[in-house]
Amino acid sequence: MDDKDKVDQISGGFSSDPTWTFQGDYSFFGSDVRENSVLSEFGWSFQPPPAAFDRIDSDVSLPEVGVGGVVGSDQVQTGSVDDQAAGDVSMSNPMVSSSSSEDRVETSTASGGAASGGKPPSSERASKVKKKGPKKIRQPRFAFMTKSEIDHLEDGYRWRKYGQKAVKNSPYPRSYYRCTNSKCTVKKRVERSSDDPTIVITTYEGQHCHHTVGFPRGLMTHHETAYARQSAPSSALQPVNYSRPHFPNLVDVVRASQSRPQLVLSNESRDHNIPHKLPQSSSQDFHVDQGLLGDIVPPRMRNQ
DNA sequence: CGATTTTGACCGGCGC
């Protein structure tokens, strides 16, 4: 298709562009795979991790993710920095920012719908007692920066859009999606970088409790295997979690809810056009049992 | 006709 061609073009240019430099500690989906193994083949440079990245804390907002330049390890926001900073798109770099006040949400609907937002009919609204339960537990978050002309990238799950908002200081809106699986509380935000419109920033929140929907798992396994083999020293690897998601031109991955940014690089785009409804493979693909986020989320996060 | 998207209103947090 045309899209694939376009993506291939972008991808090629991107991967060969020596100006793309990433800094920071980018463990590979929680494994110990780091720059030397993953990035050196792309000629990308890294700096030591900022100390602030040591802590795992879902309240921590994302560090900036520089595109075409630097991932700002020296501008990392930590600790209490939250939604305000996250929403502040006025920063110089295209960035992924997450964290926030958004996390009121799902549980509220389950427990009686004292959801914050929305606009129930006034009568109904009045009847809805706001149960200010315990402070909401934030879900793990990950941000992806993907070079693509397509906003909503196929990732093997089905999503329903539930909102769209204009982003301050950006001509591009931010879209909000929720996993269509009723038991699954995973959400994602998709927005386009205002600085580099070719970059799509996707932020996932939560973890899927189900498999992908009709994702070509056999294919995924193949790619993962190949990718892992080429990019990671086997001795340093844990057996899981260094697969990359099915994004064609993934620039980097940031574990948004934690302090440590993570990065995955891809210079290929062959699997961009994933058929939407391929039969699920019954292959031995235990790596992806939790779907995309299963790939991304480090094992220690899964049980949170 | 069910599923999904669009869209304007609403809510809560935060800064001033």
Place this chain on the structure above:
DNA sequence: GCGCCGGTCAAAATCG
């Protein structure tokens, strides 16, 4: 207290 802002809701519209 007020206003801004991000996030969410839900009715209406659209899609398949």
